[in-house]
Amino acid sequence: MRSPEIIAYEPSYQSQLEAFFREVWQQSRFPFDPEGAHSDLRNIPTQYQVNGGGFWLMCQSDQIVGTVAIRRLAADVAEVKRLNVTADHRGCGFGDRLFQHALAHATTIGYRT
Template sequence: MTGTIEIASFEAEDQQGVIDLILPIQREEFGFAITAEDQPDLAAIPAFYQSGKGDFWVARCEDRVVGSIGLKDIGNDQAALRKMFVAAPFRGREHGVAAGLLQRLLDEARERGIRDVFLGTTDRFLAAHRFYEKHGFVEIAKAELPESFLFMAVDTKFYVFRLAAAL
């Protein structure tokens, strides 16, 4: 793919692009029977993510949303990483979209005083497990998650990035 990748905060005009990015990955690549209606956060990104210390970023290439990542403020200077998706043609080290999105999230979280970033994923996302571990996330037991962590039904594996320790 050609074109410059821009990472920016979500804006209202990104709404359909985010849905068009996420749903095919969930349904076609990973076989989850899930709809946009099953994910009310997708219809309310500003209210759900862009409040408190949270935010939501998109990667754009030529006005097309090719990546997304959300930081959900869960209180107590903690947050959850959610909705990290990258369109297949933009995956891989040579594009740097996933790494760029994650770095933006961690930099912003640090600036906002977040101490810990938690995430949940499924056993199926093996490449995601390697990616998170390579970038400093440590696997933890479900019991170690804060009570305020929002579980997705498909989540079976959990990670934390301790920003306070990384300062």
């Protein structure tokens, strides 16, 4: 099996992304609420991919298995958001890879670490 790749979110992934989050939230026994608490996931370009932010998908065999985002809070401060990995892929180091990817982006942009 090929190693998963990390790619930038594009709107063409939206339906697959919502299915991913439905699965992840169901696994954690919390409801996925795209109209309320999770409405940011319906507006990724304007919520995350602006002002030095980003949103990435980890894909394996054309399936989303993880996500991570960073959102700008101040000129040199950002927060990590939406770091999730499906239950079947936890314990494989995927979460760490996603976090390191976001951290590398943040460092390149000039956020403090």
